[in-house]
Amino acid sequence: MVYNHFKGKDALLLALYDFYNKKFIQPSSVPVGDFGNLVDTMDPVQIFTGLADQFRKALNNPVLDKLSRIIIMEKEKNKIAAEISHKDRQHLIHSMESLFTAFKKRDT
Secondary structure, three states: OHHHOOOOHHHHHHHHHHHHHHHHHHHHOOOHHHHHHHHHHOOHHHHHHHHHHHHHHHHOOHHHHHHHHHHHHHOOOOHHHHHHHHHHHHHHHHHHHHHHHHHHHHHO
16 A cells, blocks of 8 residues: 555645656746746747646646646645645745746836
């Protein structure tokens, strides 16, 4: 059984999220402090085309698809899954705000 390796569902969800984050999120993320450099070296079309390509690759990744489905299905009934989902949304919002702030600073 899976639970022989984990103390319970929460530990399993945390391990899945850690795997998901290290394998798919961190390698493709631009550190927030680098957005200024990014907008100075690329035009908006290049940046958003790159973001769309990353999103398309994520959608076509069967492992990421399965991990995302687990988190989405569990978030309504499991506190850890809900926290993971919330953390991901907050990261996305913060990243987009930082990117648009970098665009604004560049244009002023």
